[in-house]
Amino acid sequence: xxxxxxxxxxxxxxxxxxxxxxxxxxxxxxxxxxxxxxxxxxxxxxxxxxxxxxxxxxxxxxxxxxxxxxxxxxxxxxxxxxxxxxxxxxxxxxxxxxxxxxxxxxxxxxxxxxxxxxxxxxxxxxxxxxxxxxxxxxxxxxxxxxxxxxxxxxxxxxxxxxxxxxxxxxxxxxxxxxxxxxxxxxxxxxxxxxxxxxxxxxxxxxxxxxxxxxxxxxxxxxxxxxxxxxxxxxxxxxxxxxxxxxxxxxxxxxxxxxxxxxxxxxxxxxxxxxxxxxxxxxxxxxxxxxx
Amino acid sequence: xxxxxxxxxxxxxxxxxxxxxxxxxxxxxxxxxxxxxxxxxxxxxxxxxxxxxxxxxxxxxxxxxxxxxxxxxxxxxxxxxxxxxxxxxxxxxxxxxxxxxxxxxxxxxxxxxxxxxxxxxxxxxxxxxxxxxxxxxxxxxxxxxxxxxxxxxxxxx
Numbered sequence: 001x002x003x004x005x006x007x008x009x010x011x012x013x014x015x016x017x018x019x020x021x022x023x024x025x026x027x028x029x030x031x032x033x034x035x036x037x038x039x040x041x042x043x044x045x046x047x048x049x050x051x052x053x054x055x056x057x058x059x060x061x062x063x064x065x066x067x068x069x070x071x072x073x074x075x076x077x078x079x080x081x082x083x084x085x086x087x088x089x090x091x092x093x094x095x096x097x098x099x100x101x102x103x104x105x106x107x108x109x110x111x112x113x114x115x116x117x118x119x120x121x122x123x124x125x126x127x128x129x130x131x132x133x134x135x136x137x138x139x140x141x142x143x144x145x146x147x148x149x150x151x152x153x154x155x156x157x158x159x160x161x162x163x164x165x166x167x168x169x170x171x172x173x174x175x176x177x178x179x180x181x182x183x184x185x186x187x188x189x190x191x192x193x194x195x196x197x198x199x200x201x202x203x204x205x206x207x208x209x210x211x212x213x214x215x216x217x218x219x220x221x222x223x224x225x226x227x228x229x230x231x232x233x234x235x236x237x238x239x240x241x242x243x244x245x246x247x248x249x250x251x252x253x254x255x256x257x258x259x260x261x262x263x264x265x266x267x268x269x270x271x272x273x274x275x276x277x278x279x280x281x282x283x284x285x286x287x288x289x290x291x
Numbered sequence: 292x293x294x295x296x297x298x299x300x301x302x303x304x305x306x307x308x309x310x311x312x313x314x315x316x317x318x319x320x321x322x323x324x325x326x327x328x329x330x331x332x333x334x335x336x337x338x339x340x341x342x343x344x345x346x347x348x349x350x351x352x353x354x355x356x357x358x359x360x361x362x363x364x365x366x367x368x369x370x371x372x373x374x375x376x377x378x379x380x381x382x383x384x385x386x387x388x389x390x391x392x393x394x395x396x397x398x399x400x401x402x403x404x405x406x407x408x409x410x411x412x413x414x415x416x417x418x419x420x421x422x423x424x425x426x427x428x429x430x431x432x433x434x435x436x437x438x439x440x441x442x443x444x445x446x447x448x
Contacts, residue, residue: 001309001310001311002310003310003356005356025357027352028352028357029334029349029352031354032313032334032351032352032353032354033332033333033334033352035354036333036351037332044310045310045354045356047357049357050359074346095334096334096337096422096423097400097403097418097419097421097422098334098337098340098347098422099349099352099422102348102349102352182421183421183422184335
């Protein structure tokens with residue numbers, strides 16, 4: 001095994017082009033587990049910790065946030081929790097403090113596990129993955145086009161994730177996760193919602209209930225049409241229930257060690273209804289304050 | 292490969308490190324500091340918790356090469372000679388130690404909590420220790436020990 005330690009982003013891209021089998025390494029919370037347990041023996045590790053700038057985030061010119069691949073969950077929670085609340089909530093459910101001190105959203109993206117906690121809020125918030133290769137330069141991949149299959153993503157073998165982009169929340173966002181216990185747990189299933197009041201649009205993300213994280217598009221369209229965007233009326237219980245049903249219909253879960261497909265479908269419906277209730281309550285409160 | 296790092300204030304140049312090796316293995320088997328314990332090797336149990344550049348991490352999930360040029364503080368680096376750190380003292384006084392295997396990780400994690408949050412709530416203590424498994428104590432004595440350290444004013448050290 002080789003340990004590659006590029007000192008610049010250009011060196012990292014060159015290394016990845018020359019050694020497409022090299023496994024990018026940042027927090028190590030996934031990769032090192034596989035190596036420790038002898039489940040994987042990559043030909044090379046591509047350690048990105050020394051690459052300058054990866055651990056920074058910035059407000060881009062278009063108003064969105066550009067969050068470097070090396071920004072840990074802990075920093076995301078502390079520094080971006082108020083602007084990316086859905087993602088920060090999901091980050092708070094990742095592993096333990098020790099894991100959150102190392103793990104990154106980019107690592108979650110790179111692993112592309114259907115159960116990755118950051119995927120549903122990235123989908124609900126229309127995040128975009130910034131990938132780059134030495135040969136073809138930068139490519140912007142919307143989260144909804146990023147996940148291709150179980151642990152398969154749109155990332156090419158010579159590409160590295162440099163950052164992700166997401167707009168600061170313009171409305172309430174919530175994340176909910178079912179686990180077999182309270183901490184240190186992989187999702188049985190999860191759900192994220194984001195209200196986008198300016199466009200009167202709803203974003204969703206379904207986690208760990210299909211081969212890939214995915215949006216519940218029918219549920220999004222339904223809710224966007226039914227929601228009282230003036231915030232005047234309380235949430236119609238039938239609308240909330242229907243939203244849950246449609247969200248569950250977007251799922252294509254399997255039976256496995258963590259839960260049955262039936263349970264997952266049911267839980268998605270419940271989480272969709274609950275997160276919507278929380279989000280809409282916040283929305284109404286805000287609308288009442290502004291009135 | 293060779294890895295240069297600072298451990299508990301001492302510079303170490305460690306030779307013959309395998310590229311897939313963890314920081315935990317380097318600390319225990321090459322530097323000779325067995326305080327951080329090797330149990331699950333997948334970040335689940337927290338027994339190998341050490342500070343890396345001031346941040347508690349599972350040493351089993353840090354590739355040795357990633358520690359190049361960085362600063363590590365282990366459980367062995369918390370006491371000042373024979374004078375125990377207040378968190379260590381509280382664990383002893385409260386009997387929060389049984390077999391002792393999880394203790395170093397718990398103490399480093401509690402030490403970090405108290406350096407950031409001088410007067411944590413029980414919920415904050417539980418969340419901070421959520422990634423540290425103990426198979427003997429039932430956790431009550433551990434939580435009591437952290438509260439005792441708080442009461443004694445254990446702060447940034």
